[in-house]
Amino acid sequence: MNAPASSLLDQDRFARAAWSRLAEPGDAVAVSLVARIGAVEALRAVREQAHPALERFAPRLGVLDVERDLEVGARFGARVLCPGDPDWPTGLDDLAAPPFCLWVRGPADLASGCRRSAAIVGARSATAYGEMVATDLAAGLAERGFVVVSGAAFGIDAAAHRGVLAVEGTTVAVLAGGVDRPYPAAHATLLGRIVESGLVVSEVAPASAPTKSRFLQRNRLIATMTVGTVVVEAGLRSGSLNTARHAAEHGRVVAAVPGPVTSMMSAGCHQAMRDGYAVLVTDAAEVADALGDLGADSATRPSEPARPGDDLDELTARVHASLPVRRGVPVERLAVAGGLSPAEVAAGLGRLELLGLAERHGEGWRQRRS
Amino acid sequence: MNAPASSLLDQDRFARAAWSRLAEPGDAVAVSLVARIGAVEALRAVREQAHPALERFAPRLGVLDVERDLEVGARFGARVLCPGDPDWPTGLDDLAAPPFCLWVRGPADLASGCRRSAAIVGARSATAYGEMVATDLAAGLAERGFVVVSGAAFGIDAAAHRGVLAVEGTTVAVLAGGVDRPYPAAHATLLGRIVESGLVVSEVAPASAPTKSRFLQRNRLIATMTVGTVVVEAGLRSGSLNTARHAAEHGRVVAAVPGPVTSMMSAGCHQAMRDGYAVLVTDAAEVADALGDLGADSATRPSEPARPGDDLDELTARVHASLPVRRGVPVERLAVAGGLSPAEVAAGLGRLELLGLAERHGEGWRQRRS
Structure with a gap:
């Protein structure tokens, strides 16, 4: 040394x-x-x-x-990031057992990326629905300037990374084994693409094997280096719930995506929401609303376009509802139909005519369609 | 008079x-x-x-x-239920504008039924998923002794009524028009079956037409005569959200069923959950838990069977995780793999052997599969 x-x-x-x-x-x-x-x-x-x-x-x-570890790391372009370094993600300092250092490959700045970041995690055995949602969420978050952090696993993780890459955003893969060791091997190409623009990160030395306990420990990094964690699909025993619980324990925002109650791959998400530690999200705007800067990222409530007659007062609405569509009906019959006096009907018709919602027809009145 | x-x-x-x-x-x-x-x-x-x-x-x-209304009612076996009657559903008294009376057809006791009841409501243009869930929920609630109240509409309503009838439970249809006037007409047979064992109810006199405003007013009856309301599927402007909001305003439990975020028919459910007035439910047990008697109806948490090694202490878990599945590995190598001293590995192996999770093999140790 x-x-x-x-x-x-x-x-x-x-x-x-x-x-x-x-x-x-x-x-x-x-x-x-x-x-x-x-x-x-x-x-x-x-x-x-x-x-x-x-x-x-x-x-x-x-x-x-x-020396050998540093050589192997250097061969793969990995640097050693330590607490106190300018690009050290300070969220990790919240951990009871923070990593001694991070082995990091790729051009991105981890600290600034993590300041506006979301972990997207979920089942390896995801459904087509889950992968599609993960891709969309990740792309939508990247477009909003979020760095998306995940674990490079099959299923949701890979879909999230790919969603970011598709829109040329920045994504971070946190591995359970060494950064020189693509895992799963089938994701060597994916990890290669991530390294070009984002980061591949690990707390274990190069060449280390990913083991079961390292996967669980890796989850605590994903949970605490980010502003919040979104679980897209998770079985009841999914490791991604472990990540979500780490996030919740450390005061991070936890969100989950709902799915069919018939899908075991959504059961973990639903349980996290029922347990009260995860909020329900349906799109990237809602995730940004939950994780982003107050105000700037506020999601607009989804709504359908207003229909004519939506905000009529009760009496006018009653008159409107009693108007026929085709043949005009006289005020006296409208009064019976609406349970109103002829004077009330006449007043309502006046307002409706002004709004373009009623018109005279023959001896009476009918709805006017725009 | x-x-x-x-x-x-x-x-x-x-x-x-x-x-x-x-x-x-x-x-x-x-x-x-x-x-x-x-x-x-x-x-x-x-x-x-x-x-x-x-x-x-x-x-x-x-x-x-x-006189004529009473005659028509009588011809259809309808009775007039008034506030204060023994089978008057007292939940309606919470309304600012309670009905003057209810026109009621069928053998069931409305008051006692409503004491253990759930409204199941949702979109007319429901998906196959929604109808299946509504049927399952309704049947499961009926089997648990709940009376299921709905509005006899196409889609979720009809699926809920049918789910109850399939298990010979009691279901109540609350109509926006007269009880003698099956609406929609296509549900005449369904309403006929409901009347045989349950109830068909309306606050408007026989022969009255169902109108838009009567549908909205009908919703307040469904919302308040029941202990709680479950929304199975709802678009963002669904009338069933109107029912759910009535229920919430009157302190009733409101639950909603999640679905794919890609389905507009679940968007209203998701919004109700995000707005915080609906709890997420995935099956009849969870609805019963939310609406039923405390204790007796508590839903057991869904879980998957525990796996061997689930509740090992950290050190023993680490030893277990480093054990190979096939060829035995000696303690010294396990120590390197687990980041533990040989003594710690030996202690962990002792515990694992007692639990039947490790066994000697050749010169070393391996996992024992049950």
Whole structure:
């Protein structure tokens, strides 16, 4: 942990890179040690086996080779981002066990991107409906200047990344394994496209394998580096609900997309809404409304065009409702039909005529169609 | 308003039947007059044109024939239900303009039925999805002893009534026109079946036509005679949202069924949930939970069966996650994989072996599948 690397990275950065290999993501022992005495001293303590609790890092110390990790990273254009760096996403600092560093590939600025961002997550075994909604949401958010963060998995994740790329927006893929290691392998091309304009991010050192526990830990990063999380489709045990709960626990906005009650892939979304921690969203405007700047991003309420006669007072509406469409009917009969006096009918007809909603016809009155 | 009828109905009942013909449903003038001086005196005041505001009832006074209305009603087996009657649904008393009476056909007891009831409402132009959900919800609620109230319209209403009839439950159709006048005409058979075991109800006199304003007024009856209202599908301008808002305004539970965000027939449901006055429900158990007796009707949370290893402590879970499925791996390599000391791995393996989740294999350990 000196000579060649120290020319590129200072000691702390080097030690943090070492910790990203030594400790499992979220390891409470490592995190509290580094927080207390710093990454460099913590690494020394492990080397000296200063405490029995540090024994868990001994097996990996034997295979630790930070120089090699940095070389592999550099070969893939990855840089090491540390807390305090200008492009460090400060949302991660809310975590009880924040990452020691992030390995980051791609041209985008992670910190500024995360300031206006949405995580879009969901089931790997998504339906065609879910993938379509995820694509639309992601594209709509990108068009509104949001960075879309997801996990590059099959299903919803990939649909979200692709939706952003389709409109040339910025998207961030947070991986459970090393940034040099496309996972799933079938998404190598997708990840290659993401790296060109956005970012591929991981808290584990290059070449690390994605494991079950790393996927779960990865979810906490997605949940806290973003302003909020949208679950598009999720089974009742979906990992994306884990992301959503992380987001809710850390005070982030959580939104979910409804779907058919007959679809198990929407059951997790519906449960999150029933549990009260997720708000219902149906399009990108509503997500932007929930996550964006107050005012600027307020969603207009969906509505259908007003119909003539929508805002008549009750009496006039009653007259209007009693008017025939074809043959005119005299005031006396309209009075019986509407349960009104002839004078009230006449007054109502006057207002309706002014509004262009009634016209004389023969001996009586009828509706006027625009 | 005396002799022959008074042998069947007392004067107040007779006068209320007259008012159900004289005044449009919800007419504020008539309601306040009857509330202040009683139906009989109010009728006399109209006959005597005691006040200019009463002129609106004069046109219909000329065609009023309560005897004939009662005869027509009787021919269709309709009785006149008045406030204070044992089977009067007291929820209606919450209305600012309650009906003067109800014309009721069918054997069921409206008051006791409404005590455990749900309104199921929705779009006439429902989708196959909506009709299926409405049928399932209605059947499930009927099986749980709920009376299902709806409006006999095409689409969701009819699906709800049919769902109840299919399981031989009790359903109530509230009509905007007279109870002798099946509307829509295509539902004459359906209404005939409802009358056999349930009820067909209206606040307007027999032979009255259903009009636009009567449909809107009818909605307030459905909303307040029931414990709560479930909207299954609704466009953004659906009349069923009018029912739901009536229900919410009167403190009733309002629930809505989600659907695809791509379906305009679910847009009204989603908006009601976003507006915060409707809770999301996905099945009859959840509706019963929202509307039924606390405790007895509590819905169990939907869940998938637990998987082995679900509630392991973090350290043991990490060991479990690093275990291979096929060839056993020695403790030292598991320690590197899990980021743990050999002692921690050994302890985790001990717990996993006890739980039947790990087994020795060759020189090492692997997952044990049940």
